[in-house]
Structures are given as C-alpha cells and as structure tokens.
Amino acid sequence: MSEMxxxxxxxxxxVAVCGKGGVGKTAFTAMTSKVLMQTDRAGRLLLIDADPALxxxxxxxxxxxxxMGEVREEIIATARRGEQEEKSRLAEQLDYxxxxxxxxxxxxxxxAMGRTETKGCYCPVNSLLRGTIETLAESFDTILxxxxxGLEQINRQVMxxxxxxxxxxxxxxxxxxxxATVEKMVRREKVIQCERVGLVxxxxxxxxxxxxxxxxxxxxxxxxFVPQDEEIARHDLLGKPLTQxxxxxxxxxxxxxxxxxxxxxxxxx
Amino acid sequence: xxxxITAGAWSGTGLPPPPGKSAVMENxxxxxxxxxxxxxxxxxxxxxxxxxxxxxxxxxLLEGLPVRVGQRAHSGxxxxxxxxxxxxxxxxxxxxxxxxxxxxxxxxxxxxxxxGADIQESEGASLPFGQVVMVGGKDLSGEDQLALxxxxxxxxxxxxxxxxxAPGRVWSRxxxxxxxxxxxxRALGVALLTIFKSKVPKxxxxxxxxxxxxxxxxxxxxxxAEQVRALGTRFVKQAWLAKGFDPDECSVTHDCxxxxxxxxxxxxxxxxxxxxxxxx
Numbered sequence: 131m132s133e134m135x136x137x138x139x140x141x142x143x144x145v146a147v148c149g150k151g152g153v154g155k156t157a158f159t160a161m162t163s164k165v166l167m168q169t170d171r172a173g174r175l176l177l178i179d180a181d182p183a184l185x186x187x188x189x190x191x192x193x194x195x196x197x198m199g200e201v202r203e204e205i206i207a208t209a210r211r212g213e214q215e216e217k218s219r220l221a222e223q224l225d226y227x228x229x230x231x232x233x234x235x236x237x238x239x240x241x242a243m244g245r246t247e248t249k250g251c252y253c254p255v256n257s258l259l260r261g262t263i264e265t266l267a268e269s270f271d272t273i274l275x276x277x278x279x280g281l282e283q284i285n286r287q288v289m290x291x292x293x294x295x296x297x298x299x300x301x302x303x304x305x306x307x308x309x310a311t312v313e314k315m316v317r318r319e320k321v322i323q324c325e326r327v328g329l330v331x332x333x334x335x336x337x338x339x340x341x342x343x344x345x346x347x348x349x350x351x352x353x354x355f356v357p358q359d360e361e362i363a364r365h366d367l368l369g370k371p372l373t374q375x376x377x378x379x380x381x382x383x384x385x386x387x388x389x390x391x392x393x394x395x396x397x398x399x
Numbered sequence: 400x401x402x403x404i405t406a407g408a409w410s411g412t413g414l415p416p417p418p419g420k421s422a423v424m425e426n427x428x429x430x431x432x433x434x435x436x437x438x439x440x441x442x443x444x445x446x447x448x449x450x451x452x453x454x455x456x457x458x459x460l461l462e463g464l465p466v467r468v469g470q471r472a473h474s475g476x477x478x479x480x481x482x483x484x485x486x487x488x489x490x491x492x493x494x495x496x497x498x499x500x501x502x503x504x505x506x507x508x509x510x511x512x513x514x515g516a517d518i519q520e521s522e523g524a525s526l527p528f529g530q531v532v533m534v535g536g537k538d539l540s541g542e543d544q545l546a547l548x549x550x551x552x553x554x555x556x557x558x559x560x561x562x563x564x565a566p567g568r569v570w571s572r573x574x575x576x577x578x579x580x581x582x583x584x585r586a587l588g589v590a591l592l593t594i595f596k597s598k599v600p601k602x603x604x605x606x607x608x609x610x611x612x613x614x615x616x617x618x619x620x621x622x623x624a625e626q627v628r629a630l631g632t633r634f635v636k637q638a639w640l641a642k643g644f645d646p647d648e649c650s651v652t653h654d655c656x657x658x659x660x661x662x663x664x665x666x667x668x669x670x671x672x673x674x675x676x677x678x679x
Contacts, residue, residue: 174478209666215632217666221673222552223565230489234479254667258674269476 143172144267144291145393146180146275146284149298150308154332156181157362158298159276160189160372161385162393166272167237167373171394173271175238178263180277180288182245187233190240191371196231197244198259198287205255206248228262239270243287256286263288272393279308281321291323294393296353298330301341310348317349328353328392354388356381427498430627431505434498434531434608437619438512446514446612451585453509453592455604460593465581466558468590477561483578484521487528487570492614494621495530495569496628497547503535508604511588515611518573518583527617529610530569532591536601541634542641543599548631549677550598557590567624584609 147159159177166172179186179194187194204227208220233240241263267273267289277284281295297312299305309329315321329350331341335358345352359381365372375382442448453460461468479485487493500506516526532551552564559577563570573582588607595602610616 205667205670206663209663209670212662212666215635217670218673219566221670222549222677224674226563226565226568226570229476229563229570236480239478252664252667254664254671258667258671261671266476269478 142267142270143272143293143393144275144289145273145294145296146277146281146289146292147296147298148277148279148281148284148312150279150300150305153298153300153305153308154356155298156185156189156276157366157372158296158330158332158356158385159186159274161356161362161375161382162389163190163238163274164373164375164382165386165389166274166393169389169394174269176267176270176273177238177240178273178275178288179240179242180275180284182243182278184242184244186276187240187242188369189372190235190238191373192233192235192240194231194233194240194242194244197242198228198231198263199244199246201227201231202246202252202255202259203248205258206252209255224258224262225265228266232266241266243283253286260287260289264290279312281312281315285322289322293325295322295324295327296330296388296392297327297350298332300333301331301335301337306341306344306348309345309350313348313350327351330354330356330388332356333358353392354384356384356388426500427627427630428500428502428505430498430623431500431533433623434533437623438514438608441514441610441612441616446616447516449513449517451511451513451588453511453585453589455508460589460596464586464589466560466577466586466590468557468593471555472558473555473560475561477559477572477574479572481574482572483575484518484523485525485570485572486611487568488525489568489570491525492527492617492621493529493568493570494610494617494624495528495532495551495564496567496624496631497532497534497551498627499539499543499547500533500535501537501539503537503604506533506535506604507606508535509592510606511585511592512606512608513584513611514609514616515613517585517611518578518587519581521611522578526611527614528569528571529608529617529620531608531620532595533606533608534595534599534602535604536599537603538601540638542638543601544631544634544638546599547595550595551591553591553594556594557587560587560590567621567628584611 147155149155163175163177166175177186182199184194184197205220208216231241275284275288295316297309299309313327316324316327327350329345330353334341334355338355341355342352357380359379361375361379362372362381365375438448466472530551534547552562552569554562554564559574559582561572588609591607592605595605610620
C-alpha cells in the first residue's frame with residue numbers, strides 16, 4: 131500500500147457510489163480505493179462511508195473509533211440542553227470533533243457517517259456537519275463516498291454536489307430498476323448536483339450486450355463490467371479486507387480500468 | 400480555588416477598579432503563582448526545563464523565525480503521514496488556558512518555558528501537551544477574557560502548524576516541512592507572543608509555558624485549568640451582564656410550532672452563527 135502523498139496536484143474529484151442494496155457497492159468502493167491508493171494521480175484520498183451499516187471500514191480492514199453520527203448526537207444533545215456557554219463551546223470545537231472522527235491510515239483518511247439515533251430530521255445539524263465535511267474535503271484531492279441506494283442522504287449529510295456518480299447494479303432487473311430510479315433522481319429531480327453519471331455492472335457472468343442495451347434504455351452509459359470473482363467472494367467469506375486482493379484478481383483488474391478511464395482521466399475540475 | 404479581593408485592592412493590584420467594574424472581584428494572580436510553583440515542583444522532580452527569552456520588542460519578535468506567521472499563513476489539514484510531531488492528541492492528553500493579570504510586573508515578558516521534549520527531538524511522536532499563556536496589562540479586564548481564550552488557539556496563523564481546539568484543549572500537528580525549516584516550541588512561543596500582542600493590544604507583558612513531559616504532568620495542569628475555566632466563565636458572564644445581556648436568560652425566539660424538534664433546530668442554528676463568527 132502506498133503512503134499518502136504530502137500534497138497531490140490540487141485537482142479535486144468528488145465521486146460517489148450508489149445503487150440497490152446487496153449489489154456490492156461497498157466491495158466496489160473498497161476496490162476502487164485500493165486502486166486509487168496505488169496511484170500517485172489520486173493525491174490525498176478521503177473515503178467517506180455514508181452507509182449507516184458501516185461496511186466500508188471492514189472491507190478496508192480498519193475500524194473507526196468515532197462516527198459523524200456520534201458527533202451529530204452530541205450536537206443535538208447540547209442544543210437540547212440549551213446552555214449558552216455549551217453552545218459557544220460546541221461551535222468552537224466542531225473541527226476538533228471531526229478530526230477525532232477521522233481515521234487516518236497510510237494511504238487514505240476515512241470518515242464514517244454511522245447511524246443516528248435521534249428522531250427528527252434536524253436539517254440545521256445536517257447543514258452544520260455538511261459544511262464542516264465540505265471544509266475538511268477541501269484538504270483532499272480525491273473524495274470517494276460509499277453511499278446508500280438513494281442520494282438524499284449524501285445530499286443532506288455529506289455533500290451538495292458531485293463530479294461523478296457511479297451507480298452500481300448487479301445483473302438483475304431489480305438492480306437496473308434501482309439504477310433507473312437514481313438516474314431520474316439526478317437528471318430530472320435534481321436531488322443532487324452531479325456532473326457525470328455512469329453505470330457499473332458488478333458480479334457479471336456474461337450477457338454484457340444485454341446489460342448494455344438495458345443501460346441504454348434507462349439512459350445511462352456503462353462505465354464497466356466487474357466480473358464474478360471467486361477471490362472476492364473468498365475474501366468476503368473470510369472477512370479479509372478487499373484491499374488485500376491480489377493485483378491479478380479479475381474483479382480488481384476491471385475496477386482498475388474503470389478508475390483509470392473514468393475517474394482519473396476524466397476527473398478533475 | 401480562587402481568590403476574592405475586596406474593595407480598595409481591585410484584582411489584588413492595589414489599583415482602583417476600572418470604570419464600571421465591581422469593587423469586589425476575583426483574579427488570576429494567585430494562579431500565576433501556582434503555575435510558577437507547578438514549574439518548580441517539576442524541576443524538583445528532575446524534569447528537563449528550558450527557558451528562552453524572546454525579547455520584549457513586538458516589532459522584532461518575528462525576526463529569524465523559520466516559518467511565516469500571520470493571517471492564512473497555514474491552511475487545511477496536516478495528515479498524520481505528513482506530521483513530524485503531534486501535540487495534545489486526545490489519547491495523549493492536552494490542556495490549554497490563558498491567565499491574565501493587571502499587574503504586568505508579575506509576568507516575565509518574552510519568556511518561554513519548556514518542560515519536556517521539543518519538536519526537533521520528537522520526530523514521529525505524539526506528545527502530551529500543556530500550554531499556559533500568561534499575560535499582564537494594567538487595562539486588562541473581564542471583557543478581554545473571551546478574546547484571550549480565542550487567541551490562544553492560533554488556527555491557520557502559523558505556517559506548518561495545524562491546530563484543532565476544544566475548550567481547554569489544543570490538538571496540533573507540526574508538518575514535516577515546517578520541522579525541516581527548524582520550527583520548534585520556541586518558534587511557536589514567539590509566534591504566540593506576536594499574535595497575542597497584535598490582537599489584544601492591552602497585553603503589555605506575556606510569557607508562555609509549554610509542557611510535553613507526561614500525561615500526568617498535563618493532568619496536574621488540567622486540575623488547575625478547571626478552576627481557571629470556572630473563573631473565566633464568570634469573567635465572560637460579568638462582561639455580558641455589564642452590557643445588559645444575561646446569557647442565562649437569553650433564549651432564541653421562534654414562531655414555528657409545527658415540529659416538536661424545532662427548538663432544538665433553532666439552537667443549532669445559533670451554533671452555526673457562532674461558528675461563522677469564530678471563523679471570521
């Protein structure tokens with residue numbers, strides 16, 4: 131694993147991964163992370179696990195000590211107590227709390243959103259934290275977000291805009307339907323500002339032409355096919371981090387091509 | 400413990416109270432003495448103590464400093480991999496507080512005292528960190544408490560020095576490039592001296608104590624800090640009350656009653672506003 135460069139070229143790329151539950155978003159994100167870590171072109175890499183299930187740290191072989199969900203709870207609890215002095219202190223220490231929530235490893239930094247227990251939408255809290263995360267993200271060159279199926283949560287809690295949205299689907303009609311819904315949310319309903327959207331088929335075992343036609347029907351360009359890979363399945367079964375996949379793994383090779391052609395070559399502002 | 404000084408000896412100075420100030424007032428002078436006693440205790444315990452004299456001419460303080468000091472001299476995050484030494488990580492222990500006195504003669508102007516290892520001796524280390532800023536100025540008052548507290552956290556004003564602060568705590572990182580240029584705690588002290596004297600012009604004399612020896616030493620300082628913070632809170636409250644604003648009674652008013660959580664949201668909006676003010 132390469133060490134994180136001190137400062138990459140200031141080309142920020144904001145990439146999010148979404149798609150139906152169970153299609154392998156987190157595995158795809160972990161493999162994408164591995165490829166990005168292996169190249170100097172990605173610069174400083176920030177990974178954000180926006181899925182409350184917190185699968186990404188496991189797939190990366192790390193643990194998080196504190197989540198942004200916990201920070202959120204602390205903000206809400208302080209606000210409810212309503213003490214003026216406490217509120218002032220909280221305003222001062224938000225960056226401190228976010229740094230506490232940042233897990234730093236050799237090749238990347240990881241921020242886990244986690245889940246929140248408090249009921250209520252608490253839009254101002256989301257806005258406050260989103261602003262803090264956006265400020266934090268300015269210190270990085272590539273930001274990769276592992277999201278949920280939908281996009282509202284990324285928009286509400288993480289980032290208002292993206293350069294690239296990678297919609298992951300498996301080779302099923304349900305996966306493609308979800309991808310169509312995501313496409314509609316981005317292009318028609320403008321749930322989130324997004325420069326480019328692409329579809330990645332995961333765990334593919336033939337039928338590429340059929341899948342490509344299905345993608346055309348829903349108006350999404352196919353960015354790549356990640357084949358069914360026994361090595362990935364074995365890593366998942368044994369709980370081994372996907373960052374330890376051998377470089378010759380067919381799945382990883384497919385992800386590498388997507389990263390190089392769709393994220394690194396076309397990315398950047 | 401705090402000391403209460405009665406009329407005729409405002410802040411223990413023998414000076415009359417400034418206009419509009421209570422004749423009965425507590426002060427930090429005792430804590431200045433306690434900080435000195437703390438240093439002597441550690442000296443007696445065999446801790447390595449070094450003292451530097453930065454001089455007392457604010458115009459010349461920055462001469463020869465290895466890094467830039469000033470607004471936006473630094474920006475962004477210093478990641479762990481880029482860090483030469485880390486100070487005050489929550490796991491290592493941290494404590495920071497300012498003390499002020501209206502008797503500048505109590506302060507050794509320009510003195511920087513370091514107990515423990517310096518940056519250059521600590522490559523790759525995560526050190527506990529105590530930082531006590533002691534300032535003197537005959538015109539200082541409780542109104543300056545907040546400014547002094549905020550000024551001790553010199554975010555983005557020292558090249559290669561990233562700081563994240565929580566009340567009473569400093570967590571900072573020195574970048575490899577700054578360390579390679581020779582940045583050390585003397586340089587940090589000089590930068591702090593410059594920033595304080597520029598931002599709080601009432602400061603006539605200033606000295607700084609840094610502690611990097613052990614979590615237990617920083618913890619001792621933290622016990623003192625708790626009492627100092629309580630006093631500081633009272634100073635801030637008194638300053639607000641003097642302006643006709645009672646922070647305990649103030650509440651945000653709002654019209655919306657459609658959501659049970661709306662009051663909480665409004666409180667958070669207030670935090671957003673405070674944060675914007677801090678970031679200015």
